[in-house]
Amino acid sequence: MTNQSTTAIVLRTVDFSETSLIVTLLTKDLGRISALAKGARRLKGPFEGSLDLLSVCAITLIDKPGDTLDLLTESKLRRRFRGAQRSMERLYAGYYIAEMLRLLVDDDDPHRELFDMTLSAMGMIDGEGDVARTLLAFDAQCLRLLGHAPATRRCTVCGRDAERSRRRASFSLVGGGVVCENCRPSQSHLMTASWDALDALRELASDPESPPSTAEENADNPSQPPPTSFPIGRLFPAMT
Template identity: 45%
Template sequence: MSSEKSAAIVLKNVDFSETSSIVTIFTEELGKIQALAKGARRPKGPFANSLCLLSLANVVFIHKSSDSLDLLTEAKLERYFRGADFSLLQLYTGYYLAELVQTMTDNGDPHKELFGHLRTCLEVLGCQKCDASQVALYFEIQILDELGYWPVWESCASCGTPLPDEDRSMFGILEGGVLCAPCRVGRRNVVKVSSAALSLLKLFQNSTLPELLRCPEFPEVPELRRLLGRYISHILGRPPRMFQYLPLFTQIKDLS
């Protein structure tokens, strides 16, 4: 057992007893951890308001090497990513990003860069004019890239044949990439995607969010949202829970 310090973003907070909670937090140094926060439910408890969903806090916790829960001993609120600055759509988008980290990363697997992306996205979501759909798309692309799910584009995801440039490609959800003409015959779960959308996907992968937000609106964003919505649902084995609260996702048919 060792005591660790880190910045952390609260992904989930579940009541454990009359006075305690179990929190899932995404730490900058050690990735996702689940910890018991004794006294967290007491109004003047040791954690005050620092363990609300989407809070950024500096935490101290005792990291257990076994499967048992870590023990949170301190949490000092640094920033609260919700409240008056957030519209309902921006708040739900923030919850969606937290859900992606919670469901797609493993406990104790550090992803410092992804932590930075999550923090940036939550900061941007608090800006009045931000396009929540664009922020969601940016984060989805970063998490897929970081966790090794980045799709195959240059060659067929099934047989490896180099692909010619085409106005429209066929993306195999099960294969995780674009398919050549012979391989797409008879395949299930194939989505048409335009070359403009594929170019935008690469731009989102290689740009920072502030850079993208200075660009005019991208008409291909809804197309990419639908594609990645289906791809992420396939990776998780079900659509993310927050899809039902986000208008762009509720328009997507056949997510599983």
């Protein structure tokens, strides 16, 4: 058993007893964890009302071995999510982010970049950010950071660049990306997607720390128009 301190976002709380909660947290250093918070339901409990949904807290916990729940021993509120006081749209956007993270992230698998990106997205939703655009960028960045980003240029079967001879791309639901004309007849579970939508998705899911991809990706095919540009820097200022 070891004591660990880190920063956490509250993703879910479930009543465990008349006085205690089980909390699911996305932490900066430990990934997603579940922990028992004894006394958290008492009016004057040890956590001072810090364990509300999407609150950002500085926590200390005792890391229990095996499948035993970790024990939360301290939680200090750093920032409370105030979407409910702004609008139903911002509140539900917050719920959406919490649920996506709870379902997509594995236990004890730290993703510091994902944690920082989530804080930025929550700041936009809690502030004056455009909710729909923020959620789109959040989804796309989640896919990239967790290794699920769709292939939007290269065929998922043969690996060659998928030519744009048709107005819409063939997209493999099984392969998670585009399929070229040669490979298309042999594939099942295909849908079509517009190239503009795929370009926009690639931009939204691109690494904000990397140089813009437009020049590099069009260098070998100057006849193609540049991908639709989305202002990721404006969506997530903290990431630029």
